[in-house]
Amino acid sequence: MSLLAVRDVSKRFGGVKALAGVTFTIEPGQVLGIIGPNGAGKTTLLNCISGLTRADAGDIRWEEQSISGMPPYRIARLGIGRTFQIVRPFPSMTVRENTAMGALFGRPDGRLQPGAALKEADEVLDLVGLGEKRHHTVLRLTVPDRKRLEVARALAMRPRLLLLDEVMAGLNHVEVEQALTMVRRVQERGVTIVLIEHVMKVIVGVCSHALVLNFGRTLVEGPPAEVLNDPRVIEAYLGERYARRQREADGERPPSANG
């Protein structure tokens, strides 16, 4: 049984067709990477799944139950957590208190007591690598740490599916490496993940599956390595420079080098 099934979902904003019939499924344990040009509909798709935006047509099913039209808080309590591209923590609260919000209000099994929520916060902050900064005010956090906090807030809801919207944008190569470790740790806890990224290192590094959106439709879908070598994807999204670098890297690295 698929964890989530998106069937023929469409969404129009005025004259712009943001999603034009997208269909895919997510199996438990998968890490699905969604890539595609700016404006292809990636965030709109996450918004439709998390209930922030209501699709005009099509259906979204969570363990075979339709969640189309359900309000976001109910979808969250079913076990679908998400992060936002523009992070908006509560500025007057500490890192720990911000994280506890997810545990207080987003849990499927009803609200936790504040003490239990803070304990849960501590646990997920350790998981995302923010444990030592739990008592900081969020204003002191750097960009990578704010992104980690965004993930922690979602994790405190104990989601079974986590939707990550560009949590690695603005990170340099080394910071991306650290964020990848965090994603792997989350996945090892049994959380299924859908992530939107423009950083190909992420798609290759953690995704079991990749989906390319273009003009609100699926352009190509499959294993990341195949998808990123597809001429249609290079044409619409990656560009020649990426392809050239890829060829150079392949040339430099003999296939058997790492055994």
Added chain:
Amino acid sequence: MAEAQSPLLQVSEVTAGFGATPVLFDVGLELRAGELVALIGANGAGKSTLLGALSGLVRVFHGAIRFGGRLVTDLRPELIVASGMVHVPQGRRLFGTMTVARNLLLGAYRRHDREVRDDMQRILQYFPALGDKLEREAGTLSGGEQQMVAIGRGLMARPKLLMIDEPSLGLAPKVVDRVMEIVKTINQDGTAVLLVEQDVMLALEIADRGYVLENGRIAMSGQAADLGRDPAVRKAYLGI
């Protein structure tokens, strides 16, 4: 001519920060007219703070910033813009509900000459994608197009130095290439550029020289090609 020898921008021992807390310590940096200089470093190293200090948006505790030979430390931001040093901020910061044309014209709000409209036409040649979108609300454009408007708005002030903070943020790889080509072309047409960019490889590919900022201090500087080959830089910023 002595003038040609002296740098366009000279930053000497600048300590700057927020409230009473310094973020930058004794930063020194030089940039000559027409140069493209990359400023690299981890998140939190102080790159955007340095651009803020240069623009008059962040308080300079001590040290001196000279632009075109003139002391501009503590000058009000609008006077710094008028002197030719223009900041294209991280995250574009457009006026989303205003049209593209109005956003561009806002870049020239300090100018009162008659060439503003002509400049807009000239600047649009860098961004053919914007040609038919001048009357669209800026907030409805794609991320790449918004970045182009932000750079265009900066150019409308007729800068001698354009400081661009993370133009690649959130953009598709193909669009990043396009934006970087445009930055390079603007530079080749004579505008000096100070570029902050997370994609270190890409920044060093198009830059003449680079500075590495670590924990608020300049840790290294040199020719971009040399920095790109430097093992410490490769390990710290490229993970190789």
